[in-house]
Amino acid sequence: MHLTTHNPRVAFQGERGAFSEEAVFTLLGASAKPSPSATFESTFAALDGGRVDYALVPLENTLAGSIHRTYDLLLESKFHIIAEVIIPVVHNLIGCRGATLADVKIVQSHPVALSQCLRFFEQHPDIHRRNAEDTAGSVREVLEKGDPTVAAIAARRAAELYGGSILLEHLEDDPENYTRFVLLSPEPNETPDANKLSLATKLKHQPGALHSALGIFAKHKVNLSKIESRPLKGSPWEYRFYLDLEVGTATLMREVLREFQGLADETRVLGWYRAAQSPSNAELNSR
Amino acid sequence: MHLTTHNPRVAFQGERGAFSEEAVFTLLGASAKPSPSATFESTFAALDGGRVDYALVPLENTLAGSIHRTYDLLLESKFHIIAEVIIPVVHNLIGCRGATLADVKIVQSHPVALSQCLRFFEQHPDIHRRNAEDTAGSVREVLEKGDPTVAAIAARRAAELYGGSILLEHLEDDPENYTRFVLLSPEPNETPDANKLSLATKLKHQPGALHSALGIFAKHKVNLSKIESRPLKGSPWEYRFYLDLEVGTATLMREVLREFQGLADETRVLGWYRAAQSPSNAELNSR
Numbered sequence: 001m002h003l004t005t006h007n008p009r010v011a012f013q014g015e016r017g018a019f020s021e022e023a024v025f026t027l028l029g030a031s032a033k034p035s036p037s038a039t040f041e042s043t044f045a046a047l048d049g050g051r052v053d054y055a056l057v058p059l060e061n062t063l064a065g066s067i068h069r070t071y072d073l074l075l076e077s078k079f080h081i082i083a084e085v086i087i088p089v090v091h092n093l094i095g096c097r098g099a100t101l102a103d104v105k106i107v108q109s110h111p112v113a114l115s116q117c118l119r120f121f122e123q124h125p126d127i128h129r130r131n132a133e134d135t136a137g138s139v140r141e142v143l144e145k146g147d148p149t150v151a152a153i154a155a156r157r158a159a160e161l162y163g164g165s166i167l168l169e170h171l172e173d174d175p176e177n178y179t180r181f182v183l184l185s186p187e188p189n190e191t192p193d194a195n196k197l198s199l200a201t202k203l204k205h206q207p208g209a210l211h212s213a214l215g216i217f218a219k220h221k222v223n224l225s226k227i228e229s230r231p232l233k234g235s236p237w238e239y240r241f242y243l244d245l246e247v248g249t250a251t252l253m254r255e256v257l258r259e260f261q262g263l264a265d266e267t268r269v270l271g272w273y274r275a276a277q278s279p280s281n282a283e284l285n286s287r
Numbered sequence: 288m289h290l291t292t293h294n295p296r297v298a299f300q301g302e303r304g305a306f307s308e309e310a311v312f313t314l315l316g317a318s319a320k321p322s323p324s325a326t327f328e329s330t331f332a333a334l335d336g337g338r339v340d341y342a343l344v345p346l347e348n349t350l351a352g353s354i355h356r357t358y359d360l361l362l363e364s365k366f367h368i369i370a371e372v373i374i375p376v377v378h379n380l381i382g383c384r385g386a387t388l389a390d391v392k393i394v395q396s397h398p399v400a401l402s403q404c405l406r407f408f409e410q411h412p413d414i415h416r417r418n419a420e421d422t423a424g425s426v427r428e429v430l431e432k433g434d435p436t437v438a439a440i441a442a443r444r445a446a447e448l449y450g451g452s453i454l455l456e457h458l459e460d461d462p463e464n465y466t467r468f469v470l471l472s473p474e475p476n477e478t479p480d481a482n483k484l485s486l487a488t489k490l491k492h493q494p495g496a497l498h499s500a501l502g503i504f505a506k507h508k509v510n511l512s513k514i515e516s517r518p519l520k521g522s523p524w525e526y527r528f529y530l531d532l533e534v535g536t537a538t539l540m541r542e543v544l545r546e547f548q549g550l551a552d553e554t555r556v557l558g559w560y561r562a563a564q565s566p567s568n569a570e571l572n573s574r
Binding site: 062063064065066068069110111131132133176206207208210211212214215217218220221222223224225226227228229230231233241 | 349350351352353355356397398418419420463493494495497498499501502504505507508509510511512513514515516517518520528
C-alpha cells in the first residue's frame with residue numbers, strides 16, 4: 001500500500017484507546033496520527049472534508065456479522081477501500097493503579113463489551129455491571145474518579161493511554177472474536193500486490209440471476225470469500241449483494257469485472273486491495 | 288400453522304413490554320402466553336426444558352443485519368422454524384402520567400434504541416441520553432421512580448403495560464426498521480401452505496462450489512430471498528451459508544433439497560414454513 005504521507009492522519013470512530021485506534025497502529029505503524037471522531041457519520045465527514053488523509057472503519061465482526069451502518073456510509077460516499085486489517089477483540093479489566101481484582105465491586109463498559117464477558121460476571125457474582133457509552137471512555141472515567149472499587153472493560157491500549165492497571169486479561173468469552181477494519185481513501189489504490197476485490201451490486205430478484213453472476217467467478221476460478229444479500233430499501237423485489245473476491249492479478253480482476261458488469265444492474269467497486277493475513281497470524285503480531 | 292395448544296406458552300428474550308413480546312401477540316394473537324427470559328441462551332433453554340411450547344427469537348433486522356447469536360443457538364439446538372413474523376420497530380418516548388415533553392431532561396433506553404433516534408436528540412439538545420439494559424425495563428424504572436424529568440424510549444406496549452404516557456411517537460430516524468422473528472418448536476411444521484425453506488449449509492471454500500449449488504435453484508426456478516456466508520470457527524477455508532428459498536410446493540421442496548444435499552458437505556434444514564407478509568402489510572396490521 002502506498003501512503004500519501006509519512007504521518008498519515010486517520011479518522012476513527014470512538015475515543016482515544018478504542019479498538020479502532022489500536023487497528024490504526026496495527027495497520028499503519030506507530031507514525032500514524034489517529035483522529036478520534038464521535039460517530040461513524042463524523043468519521044466519514046472528516047475524510048470528506050479533507051481534515052484527515054484516511055478513515056479506518058469496522059466492516060464486520062466474527063460474532064456480530066456485517067456492520068451495515070459503515071457499509072451504507074461507504075456506498076453513499078465515493079471512497080475506496082485501499083487496505084484491510086483484522087484484529088482480535090481482547091477484553092481487559094482495567095482499574096486504578098494500586099487496585100486489585102478483590103477491590104472491584106462495579107465494572108463499566110459499552111454494553112456490547114459487557115455482553116461478551118458473561119463468564120467473568122458468572123464467576124464474580126458480587127460484581128455489578130454498569131452500561132457506559134464507550135469502552136475506552138469508561139477507562140478514562142474510572143481513572144479520573146480514582147475509586148478502586150470501580151473498573152472498566154476495554155482494550156489494552158486504553159490502560160496504557162490513561163495510566164490504568166490491567167487487573168485481568170482475556171475476559172472475552174469467545175476467543176474467536178475478530179473485527180475486520182478497512183482503510184478508506186478518496187483515491188483508489190495503486191498497490192501492485194492487490195489480490196482482493198470488494199463489490200456491491202444490485203441484482204434482480206429472479207431465479208438464476210445470482211447463479212449466472214457466480215458463473216463468471218467459477219469460470220475464472222475466482223474464490224468468493226464473502227457473499228451477503230441485503231434487501232434494498234423501498235424495492236422489495238431487489239437485493240444488494242456484497243461480494244469479496246480473491247483475484248490473483250489486476251488483469252484477471254479487470255476481465256472478471258467487465259463480464260460481471262454486463263450481467264448486474266449496477267455494480268460499485270468498493271475496493272481493490274491486499275487481503276489481510278489470517279486472524280491467527282494477526283493475533284501473533286498484534287500490539 | 289397448527290399450534291399444539293390454544294394458549295401457547297412462548298419464551299422470548301427481554302422484559303415484559305419488549306418488541307419481542309409485541310411480536311408474540313402479532314403472530315399468535317391475544318391468547319398467547321409470552322414468557323420473558325433474560326438472555327437468548329435462557330430463551331432456548333426454556334424451550335429445551337419443556338417450560339414453554341415455543342420460543343420466538345429475532346433472526347435479522349433491516350438495519351443491523353443477521354443476529355448471529357440466535358443463528359448459532361438455533362444451529363446448536365434441534366429446533367425447527369415453524370413460522371415467521373416481521374414487525375416494524377417503532378420507538379416511542381414514554382414518561383410518567385401527567386409529564387409533558389417540556390418536562391423531560393433525561394431519556395434512557397437500550398443503547399441500540401438510543402442510536403436509532405439521533406434526530407430526536409439533535410432536535411432536543413438539552414435532553415441527556417442515558418444507557419440502560421433494556422427498552423421496556425427502562426419504562427418500568429421511569430414509572431417506578433415517578434420523576435417527570437426522566438423518560439424512556441420503548442415500544443408502545445411497554446407504555447400500556449406499565450401505565451406510562453406516550454409523550455411522542457415515531458422517534459426512529461429510519462422508518463424502514465423491521466425485525467424478522469421466527470417461531471421455534473421442538474417438532475417440525477406440518478402446515479400445508481408452507482412456501483419458505485431456510486437452510487444452513489457448509490460448502491468447501493473452492494471456486495464454483497456455491498455456483499453449482501445455486502444451479503439447482505436456478506434449474507427449478509426457486510428464488511433465493513437470503514444468502515449470507517459466515518466463516519466457520521476453526522476452519523479458515525470453510526464457510527457456512529445461510530439460505531432462504533421461496534419454494535412453491537412441498538414436492539418441489541423435497542426434490543430441491545435432495546439434489547442440494549448431494550452437493551453440499553452438510554446441510555441442516557432450519558425450517559419449512561409460511562413466508563410472512565411483506566413489511567408494509569405487517570405495519571398496517573401491527574398492534
